[in-house]
Structures are given as C-alpha cells and as structure tokens.
Amino acid sequence: MAEPLSPRGRQIVAAARELLEQEGPTALTMRRLADRLGIRAPSLYKHLPDKATLEAAIIATGFEDAAAAFEAALDDATEPLASLAGAYRTFALAHPHLYRLMADQPLPRDRLPAGLEDRTAAPLLHATGDPQLARAFFAFAHGMVLLELARRLPAGADPQAAWHEGIAAFQTRAKAHGRQSVKATQPP
C-alpha cells in the first residue's frame, strides 16, 4: 500500500516530524518544512506526492517508536499494566504534537506499513490477557493523556493519583479475568 520513500524523502519526513514536534500542527506546512530544509516548497513535491503522504509517514515513525517503547516496558515488568501505562504516558507527554497526530484522527491505515498497528497494540493485549479489557485500558490511558495535554484536569489535580486509581481498577479486573480463564480450563 505505502510506496517506499527515497532517502531524500526520509530526510524530509524526519525534518517534518521535528517541525511538528517543536512547533505544533499549525507549523507543519509545506512552506515551513521547505524553509527548515533550506529549499523551496515546490521542491518537496519531487520527493512526496502530497501532504497526506507526509503526515502518514510521520505517523508511521511515531508508531515504530511507540511500539519499541511498549515492548521495552513489558520486559521483566513485575506489574505489566502499570509499566505499560507509564510507558504510554511518557511517550505521549514527551511527544504531544506527534501523539495527537497519531491518535486524534482515523488512522490512514492504507498508507502505513502492514502489521505496525498490531505490533503497537500487542504489548497491551499481552498485559491484559483480554481484548475487551485491553481496549478499555487503552481508552483510559488515551483519555488521561489527552486530559493532561489539554490541561483539562482541575488546576490543583494530581494526575499521578488519577493514573494510580485507574491502573489499580484495571489490575483488579485483569486478575479477575485471569482467575476466570484458569477456572474455565480446569475441571470443576
């Protein structure tokens, strides 16, 4: 689905991601990007067909990084769900504009490498052991991160405490699921 980019194309994507992360989505224009590369905007179109392709390529690099971070968080974790939540939060708060580009809109799945979305989701599925619970926990983490980024929690609120409450709630639920599964596979 996704046409491979030339080396120059990848340079452009890297510069675009920097621009987005440093100055936000409104700064990500073909003109500003060209400025940063020391060329003129029309020259970009020799390497990329359009802006949508550029954004999809940025999103893909974000998913690669996120997947790696989530996989690392799961290694040797004594509390997988808590570790994963920490990695999720760290990634999103370290890359707020990138995170929003990745998560705020329908995924341009046709323009992403095959399997990348699944790879990013795999650690969470492993940590929860249940797809529905994974989705619910995903929603919680996504919501917390967006509330933090949009400064929507009350001024005096301690986000860490809210994270802790949510993680605890889902850990309990995950253990309940675990017991159910074990019971179900054992004779009565």
Place this chain on the structure above:
Amino acid sequence: MAEPLSPRGRQIVAAARELLEQEGPTALTMRRLADRLGIRAPSLYKHLPDKATLEAAIIATGFEDAAAAFEAALDDATEPLASLAGAYRTFALAHPHLYRLMADQPLPRDRLPAGLEDRTAAPLLHATGDPQLARAFFAFAHGMVLLELARRLPAGADPQAAWHEGIAAFQTRAKAHGRQSVKATQPP
C-alpha cells in the same frame, strides 16, 4: 467574565452550533455561518467581537446540555456509574463535532459562565465518591468516546463490551473506596 449576548447574538450562536454539528469544524467559518443566516460575514461582527467568542458561546451551550443530561442520568439510577457512562456516551456520539470542540482543547474558562464546568462534573463526583477515581473514570469515558469517534478500535471490535469492562472495573474500585470510607469513619 463573559459579556452577555444580544438576542441576535444568541441566534447567531445557535446557527453556528447547527453548522458545526452538521458539517464539522472546518465548516465553521464566519462566511459559512453568514451564508446560513442569509447575511454577509462582516455583519456578524456587529453582534460578536470575534470567532473565539463565538466558539466559547457554542461550548457553553454544549455544557448546559451535557450537565442536564448527566443530572438526569443520576436520578433514580440503581447503578450510577453505569448510568452516567451511558449518558456520557450518548451525548458525545449524538454530538461528535460539538463534543470535540468542548473537549479537545484547553477550556476557554474566562469566557464561560461561572460554575458551569463544576456543575457538569458534579454528577460524576457524586457517583464515584472520590475525586481521583472520578478523574480516572472521566478519562476512561473520554478516551472511549474519542476512540469510537475516530474509529480507532479494530474493525470487528464491540465498543459496548469494552465499555462494560471499564465500567465494571471502576464500579469495583468505587465500592472498595466506599468500604474504606465507611471503615475509616467507624471505630476499629
């Protein structure tokens, strides 16, 4: 903080909300709004100082509606958290563009009626009995709604099942809090 609007100003805000809800945020321009009202864009500025004021006024009407819906959901509910989650989801899915305008960005608190944000949050605080848990549940509901609106759950996924998992997790946690509170106020 917020200057009261003239009757004509309120008509304009109502038309703007319709436009936003029906055609999305990119359609909410002063020109399109004027078209809908049968006037020219510059005429709008006789009734509203700028677009930010218009958006804040739309947001305020959304909060009024949401607060009323949440309060109704809590009346006579046997499962307050589940009832509130249902009302939250119903509101957001019925008004997707409005919801995003209300929730995706820092609140223009200076331009909103005093107390409106607190009134909207009150039912959730009542249902959870704990501010941190309320924030965590808020994040879950917010995240679920955004994942649904952005079609970010896998194609075959059943959002209802994920909602159910999350609600169950937080209900358990709320009951644990309840017991703790009771215990704490009773002699050992």
Place this chain on the structure above:
DNA sequence: GTCTATAGTGGGATAGAC
C-alpha cells in the same frame, strides 16, 4: 443591522526552466 470593498495572511499544489 446590513451592505460593499478590501486589507492582510496563509495554505496546497502545478508548470516549466535550469
């Protein structure tokens, strides 16, 4: 309360020369 005219800014993208 509405209009016309217009300023000022910015965007994505193409054609064709070098």
Place this chain on the structure above:
DNA sequence: GTCTATCCCACTATAGAC
C-alpha cells in the same frame, strides 16, 4: 533536485456607506 513564477483557494477582520 532545485528553482521561479504562479494559480487558486480560504480565512479573519476592519472601514465606512446606507
């Protein structure tokens, strides 16, 4: 691979007449 020149679009907002 880069350039200049350019098209066409859209937006917020103001000034001043009626």
